[in-house]
Amino acid sequence: xxxxxxxxxxxxxxxxxxxxxxxxxxxxxxxxxxxxxxxxxxxxxxxxxxxxxxxxxxxxxxxxxxxxxxxxxxxxxxxxxxxxxxxxxxxxxxxxxxxxxxxxxxxxxxxxxxxxxxxxxxxxxxxxxxxxxxxxxxxxxxxxxxxxxxxxxxxxxxxxxxxxxxxxxxxxxxxxxxxxxxxxxxxxxxxxxxxxxxxxxxxxxxxxxxxxxxxxxxxxxxxxxxxxxxxxxxxxxxxxxx
Amino acid sequence: xxxxxxxxxxxxxxxxxxxxxxxxxxxxxxxxxxxxxxxxxxxxxxxxxxxxxxxxxxxxxxxxxxxxxxxxxxxxxxxxxxxxxxxxxxxxxxxxxxxxxxxxxxxxxxxxxxxxxxxxxxxxxxxxxxxxxxxxxxxxxxxxxxxxxxxxxxxxxxxxxxxxxxxxxxxxxxxxxxxxxxxxxxxxxxxxxxxxxxxxxxxxxxxxxxxxxxxx
Amino acid sequence: xxxxxxxxxxxxxxxxxxxxxxxxxxxxxxxxxxxxxxxxxxxxxxxxxxxxxxxxxxxxxxxxxxxxxxxxxxxxxxxxxxxxxxxxxxxxxxxxxxxxxxxxxxxxxxxxxxxxxxxxxxxxxxxxxxxxxxxxxxxxxxxxxxxxxxxxxxxxxxxxxxxxxxxxxxxxxxxxxxxxxxxxxxxxxxxxxxxxxxxxxxxxxxxxxxxxxxxxxxxxxxxxxxxxxxxxxxxxxxxxxxxxxxxxxxxxxxxxxxxxxxxxxxxxxxxxxxxxxxxxxxxxxxxxxxxxxxxxxxxxxxxxxxxxxxxxxxxxxxxxxxxxxxxxxxxxxxxxxxxxxxxxxxxxxxxxxxxxxxxxxxxxxxxxxxxxxxxxxx
Numbered sequence: 001x002x003x004x005x006x007x008x009x010x011x012x013x014x015x016x017x018x019x020x021x022x023x024x025x026x027x028x029x030x031x032x033x034x035x036x037x038x039x040x041x042x043x044x045x046x047x048x049x050x051x052x053x054x055x056x057x058x059x060x061x062x063x064x065x066x067x068x069x070x071x072x073x074x075x076x077x078x079x080x081x082x083x084x085x086x087x088x089x090x091x092x093x094x095x096x097x098x099x100x101x102x103x104x105x106x107x108x109x110x111x112x113x114x115x116x117x118x119x120x121x122x123x124x125x126x127x128x129x130x131x132x133x134x135x136x137x138x139x140x141x142x143x144x145x146x147x148x149x150x151x152x153x154x155x156x157x158x159x160x161x162x163x164x165x166x167x168x169x170x171x172x173x174x175x176x177x178x179x180x181x182x183x184x185x186x187x188x189x190x191x192x193x194x195x196x197x198x199x200x201x202x203x204x205x206x207x208x209x210x211x212x213x214x215x216x217x218x219x220x221x222x223x224x225x226x227x228x229x230x231x232x233x234x235x236x237x238x239x240x241x242x
Numbered sequence: 243x244x245x246x247x248x249x250x251x252x253x254x255x256x257x258x259x260x261x262x263x264x265x266x267x268x269x270x271x272x273x274x275x276x277x278x279x280x281x282x283x284x285x286x287x288x289x290x291x292x293x294x295x296x297x298x299x300x301x302x303x304x305x306x307x308x309x310x311x312x313x314x315x316x317x318x319x320x321x322x323x324x325x326x327x328x329x330x331x332x333x334x335x336x337x338x339x340x341x342x343x344x345x346x347x348x349x350x351x352x353x354x355x356x357x358x359x360x361x362x363x364x365x366x367x368x369x370x371x372x373x374x375x376x377x378x379x380x381x382x383x384x385x386x387x388x389x390x391x392x393x394x395x396x397x398x399x400x401x402x403x404x405x406x407x408x409x410x411x412x413x414x415x416x417x418x419x420x421x422x423x424x425x426x427x428x429x430x431x432x433x434x435x436x437x438x439x440x441x442x443x444x445x446x447x448x449x450x451x452x453x454x455x456x457x458x
Numbered sequence: 459x460x461x462x463x464x465x466x467x468x469x470x471x472x473x474x475x476x477x478x479x480x481x482x483x484x485x486x487x488x489x490x491x492x493x494x495x496x497x498x499x500x501x502x503x504x505x506x507x508x509x510x511x512x513x514x515x516x517x518x519x520x521x522x523x524x525x526x527x528x529x530x531x532x533x534x535x536x537x538x539x540x541x542x543x544x545x546x547x548x549x550x551x552x553x554x555x556x557x558x559x560x561x562x563x564x565x566x567x568x569x570x571x572x573x574x575x576x577x578x579x580x581x582x583x584x585x586x587x588x589x590x591x592x593x594x595x596x597x598x599x600x601x602x603x604x605x606x607x608x609x610x611x612x613x614x615x616x617x618x619x620x621x622x623x624x625x626x627x628x629x630x631x632x633x634x635x636x637x638x639x640x641x642x643x644x645x646x647x648x649x650x651x652x653x654x655x656x657x658x659x660x661x662x663x664x665x666x667x668x669x670x671x672x673x674x675x676x677x678x679x680x681x682x683x684x685x686x687x688x689x690x691x692x693x694x695x696x697x698x699x700x701x702x703x704x705x706x707x708x709x710x711x712x713x714x715x716x717x718x719x720x721x722x723x724x725x726x727x728x729x730x731x732x733x734x735x736x737x738x739x740x741x742x743x744x745x746x747x748x749x750x751x752x753x754x755x756x757x758x759x760x761x762x763x764x765x766x767x768x769x770x771x772x773x774x775x776x777x778x779x780x781x782x783x784x785x786x787x788x789x790x791x792x793x794x795x796x797x798x799x800x801x802x803x804x805x806x807x808x809x810x811x812x813x814x815x816x817x818x819x820x821x822x823x824x825x826x827x828x829x830x831x832x833x834x835x836x
Contacts, residue, residue, distance in 0.1 A: 091437045093397030096430040099414045103423050103430075142547025145512055145619075146561055146609075147536030156560075160551035179306035183401065186418055196312050200405060205316045212312035216305040223304045237593035238551045 033206030034213070040195060041214055048191040048218065051109070051181050055116035056174050063121045063173075064166060067128025068154070083129060090122045094180045102187040112189025116180060120173040127169020131162030164234045171226040178219045182211070192218075248424035256410075256432065263409035263436065266402065267395045270331050274338030274391060279384060281339075282346025283372065292347055299340035307333065307398045311405045330399065330407035337398060338391035345387025349380030382452040389444035396437045400429070410436065459488040459649055460509065460617060465518035467504055467673075478504045480673035481518070486666070488523075488616075489647035493654050493664035497696070501673040502653045506619050509651060510536050522617060537561055540610030540618040540648075544625040546602050548594040554580075554605050555590040561613040579608040584638055600631040607639065611646075618650045624659070636662060657697050661685070661704055669693050682708050686827040705823060706786035714786060714822040715803045715812035721746045724753060724770035731769050732761045744802055745773040750809040752776055752802045779804045782811050786819055 070079040098115045105111035135158060143153045159166075185193030192211045199208025236242045249256065285292035302310075314329035353376050361371045403411030410432040417426025467479040479501040486492040494502035507513040509520055511532040520527045527535055548557050558579055559572040567575070580587050583604040594602055603624065610618055624632045640663065643650070654660050660667045661681045669676045669684070677689040685701045685708075688694040698704065720738040722731040724747045735743050735756075745754035747770075754773025761772075777798040780789045782805050793801060793816065800815040 088438060091393050091441045092434045093400050093437055095397065095400040095411060095414055096434045099417065099426050099430040102418070103426055136545070136547070138543060138545035138547040139549060140547075141512070142541070142543055142606075143549070145510060145536060145541035145543065147533045147538075147564060148560075149533055152564070157549055157551070161549070163551075175304050179304070182306050182308045186415075193308065196308050197404060200312065200315070205319075208312045208315065212309035215309045216313075219304045219306055219309075220301060235551060237553065237595065 034210045037195060037207060037210035041192070041210055044190065044192045044194055044211075045214055045218070048181055048215070051113060051116060051184060051189060051191055052174065052177055052222070055113045056120055056170075056177050058113075058117045059120035059124055059173060059177075060170055062117075063124030063169075064128050066121075067125045067166075068132065068159075070125070070129050071132040071158075079129070083126065086122050086125050089118075090126075094119055094176070095183055095186075098180070098183055098187055107188035109189050112184035112187055115187075116177055116184065119180060120177045123169045123173040123176070124166075127172070128162065128166050131165030131169070132158050134165070135161050160235070161238050164230070164238055164240060167226075167230045167234060171223070171230060174226060175219065175223050178215075178222055182215055245424050245427050249428055252428075256413075256428065259408060259410050259412055260432065260436065262407075263396070263399050263411070263433070266327070266330055266334060266399045266407060266409060267392060270334030270395055271338050271388065271391050273331075273335050274342050275388060278339055278342030278387075279346050282343040282384075283350060283377075285343070285347055286350045292351075296340070296344055296347065299343055302336050303340045307337065307401050308404070310336065311402065315405065326406045327408075329405060330402035333402075334395050334398060337394060341387040341390040341394070342384070345390075346380065346384050349383035350376045353379055378453065382448055385444070385448040385451050389441065389448060392444060393437050393441050396433060396440060400433045459523055460486040460492075460651060461521040461524075462505070462509075463519045463521070465505065465508060465520065466516050467501075467508060467513060468516045477673045479508070479515075482670075482673075482675045484668055484675060484678050486649055486651060488649050490665040491643065491650040491652055491663055492666045492668060493652045493660040494668050494670060495654055495657065495660045495664075495696075496670035496676075497655065500670040502668075502670045503621055505670070506621060506651050506653050509617075510539050510541060510619055537564055537613065538615055538617075540613075540615040542606050542610045542618070542620040542623040544622040546606040546626065548602055548605060548609070550594050553591050553593055554597070557594065557605060558590075558609045558612050560609065565613055575612060576608075579611060582611070582642060583608045599627055600635060603627055603635060611648075616649060618648050620650060620652045622653055622655070639663070658704070661707065669696065682826060683829065686823075686829070702823060703787060706790060706819070709786045709822060709826075710782065711780055711784050711786060711789050711803055711814050712782040712811070714789075714818045715782065715814040716818055717812040719744060719813035721750075721752075721810055722756060722769050724748070724768070724773075726769050727765060728756075728761055728767045728769060728772050729765035731756050735761075744776070744810060744813065745769045746810050752779055752804065752810045777801050779808075780814065781806065786822075789814060790816070790819065 069075060070082055094115075097119050098112070101111045101115035101118070105114060139157060139161070140153065143157050148156065181189075181191045182193030182196055184191050185197055192215045195207050195211025196215065197211075199205065199211060231239070231241050234242075281295065285295050310333045311329055314333055318329050318332075350372075357375055357379075358371065361375050366374070399407070399409050400411035400414060403409055403415045410429050413425045413429025413432065415429075416422065417424070417429055462482055462484050465479060465482045466477065468475055468477050470476070482501075482505055484492070494506060496502050504513055508515045509522075509527070511527065522539075530538075548554075549560075552560075555573070555576045558576045559567075562572045562575060576590060577587055580590060585601060585604050585608070589597065589601065589605075594605070597605065603626070607623065610620075624635055627635060636659065652663060654663070664681055666678060666680055667684050668678045671692060677684060677693055679687075682705060684693070685697055685705045688697055688701070694701070718738075720734050720740055720743045722734055722743045722745055724745050731743055735741065735758075741758050743756045744752050745756055747753050753776065754770060755776050756769060756773050777796050777800070778792060779802045780792055782803050789801065793799060800813055802810060803812045803814050805811045
């Protein structure tokens with residue numbers, strides 16, 4: 001029983017809601033207060049994105065190859081245990097990872113990037129591993145029977161077919177990453193978290209929102225962009241969405 | 243080691259914070275189950291509403307937790323509950339929605355159509371079908387969703403210490419601001435162990451709830 | 459041509475040593491289709507997989523065109539053989555054209571050559587060339603299977619290995635694809651090793667059938683031989699209690715008909731008809747028109763009456779004629795449908811060629827059952 005025009009109504013509702021929030025912000029003098037931090041927002045926002053890109057990029061660069069290696073035949077015995085450890089790692093709260101990173105590496109950008117990198121690694125490794133393992137064995141048998149070498153099988157058959165799942169893992173990792181960067185401020189890593197935490201401890205709502213709203217927007221936008229990337233980037237043949 | 247000594251000397255405090263921490267999580271997840279599961283069941287009736295609801299819940303998940311806490315504060319300050327327990331619980335409650343609703347929805351939606359067909363053919367109403375076929379089969383998946391929600395919430399509750407909600411995150415916060423590695427590690431290890439234990443405990447529960455016909 | 463000599467595969471299991479393939483010796487003549495047939499677990503698939511070394515033999519030798527396959531590198535060997543599997547195994551990330559061109563690409567063919575070959579193959583498997591740019595998930599099961607066959611033929615290998623290739627298709631489409639494959643094979647004359655568990659498919663597709671049981675080759679013969687002289691009760695049971703009916707599928711009406719059945723012209727007189735029939739010593743004669751097309755039947759009884767009467771007016775209606783190239787099974791079925799025990803036979807142009815009777819059919823089946831049997835495996 002489809003209710004016609006429902007999603008249009010929802011979209012309209014969201015826009016109205018945002019406008020209303022905007023009006024409230026304006027009326028209560030909140031909006032100018034937030035905008036007074038514009039300079040900080042830009043500067044810290046840039047730092048924020050920089051942290052995401054570096055730690056995320058490194059996580060992809062290490063995580064995907066690591067995931068692939070774990071699927072190889074000679075790693076069969078070790079692979080399951082490694083994945084168990086990876087799963088375990090993902091249950092550990094992000095704040096704890098940041099804190100432990102700080103206790104070992106001190107404060108600053110490096111320990112923050114390290115912690116972010118480590119945490120983003122996990123979903124990427126796991127999805128790469130599962131994505132490749134879940135490929136239809138019939139395909140692999142056909143490839144082997146036709147005379148493909150293992151390297152050719154990896155690049156021409158396994159990776160392209162696991163691509164969608166791998167990208168889903170990257171998307172999860174980056175979203176978690178963006179959400180964790182605010183905490184990086186606590187160990188000296190910079191980013192919009194500075195506005196949020198300082199705003200909270202000073203009871204300055206304007207400052208706090210100046211940090212919180214851009215952070216939330218950044219997260220939503222990046223997730224949206226990655227979703228588009230997944231939709232358009234993965235070739236039609238292996239893309240369940242197309 | 244300093245840290246071990248610290249822990250040994252502060253067990254009552256650690257326990258107090260742990261209880262604080264857990265109570266936040268339990269209340270939030272409990273409330274989330276109470277709303278999430280019925281919503282998850284309800285949206286299986288209509289594809290478009292389901293897509294909309296899941297989309298909104300998903301959006302909430304992408305918002306960084308501290309940002310959500312931050313936004314809760316001015317809103318709740320209106321009723322004088324700006325910091326502390328309430329904003330934390332509400333934020334945690336919202337974060338638990340997606341895993342629970344999505345798992346409930348997927349579990350019921352993915353029940354093998356052949357089973358639904360058989361049930362209908364036997365003369366069951368939609369409600370009877372839900373009760374005797376779909377929900378029992380969905381329980382393990384819902385349990386998995388609850389498990390995800392709990393583990394995520396244990397992590398987020400640690401951050402809630404920064405808005406005065408207490409819990410084990412308090413050790414971490416003080417450890418950072420006072421440059422006290424003992425408190426820092428105590429807090430970090432505390433939440434980590436709590437998260438891992440909760441994950442295993444709930445995994446055990448999830449397996450207990452899986453009808454033996456469906457296992458392995 | 460493929461030759462297996464004393465081929466064996468054993469492996470260790472918790473229950474002891476398992477002989478998956480036990481000392482198999484057989485030869486597939488060039489240009490022929492050999493079907494490896496048997497129940498699940500009989501070793502037929504393992505045997506075939508040893509030819510392209512997906513399974514390593516424990517002992518024994520395999521020769522392709524008199525060259526020992528051990529002398530090839532496994533991967534180079536596989537690129538020289540075509541391989542088709544039941545689940546098809548098309549690569550979803552590649553278009554149909556890219557799928558077909560996999561082995562040519564591995565062998566280093568030019569882009570141009572790949573494209574030309576792909577188009578050629580699509581025509582060969584009766585698929586629209588426009589499907590070349592589609593992805594496998596956009597094709598039906600039958601179309602996917604044909605692409606699988608095309609892919610195996612891409613590098614024009616002399617030998618094809620097929621593991622239940624049509625098993626995943628619904629029975630109706632399977633018939634169609636089998637027929638087209640046979641037409642293709644008649645032109646290409648590849649040497650083919652074909653694994654199946656379906657006796658009907660084996661009888662239809664195979665020039666030779668190899669029956670396996672528990673790893674051993676029980677009998678290796680052409681289909682008619684296998685059906686008429688199964689070597690032991692297991693094989694007799696496996697081919698089915700209706701094996702004579704199956705045999706009938708393999709024989710044409712032309713082999714069982716009597717070409718000397720007497721005919722009389724439609725415009726002849728009844729008196730003449732009597733003379734012809736007396737001379738031939740028969741009680742019936744088929745009435746044919748000027749073009750030698752059958753149109754009626756004269757029996758003894760109709761010959762009474764005015765001698766000058768025309769045959770065409772005195773004749774009884776004829777049962778439906780059957781064409782000489784149809785198989786006996788269809789002919790017998792037709793006899794039952796029309797409730798007769800004989801039928802006139804016509805050639806491709808509709809001209810009278812003879813008469814087929816149930817007795818005649820029985821005779822031809824019994825005669826070939828008495829052919830000398832060969833010893834089990836070739």
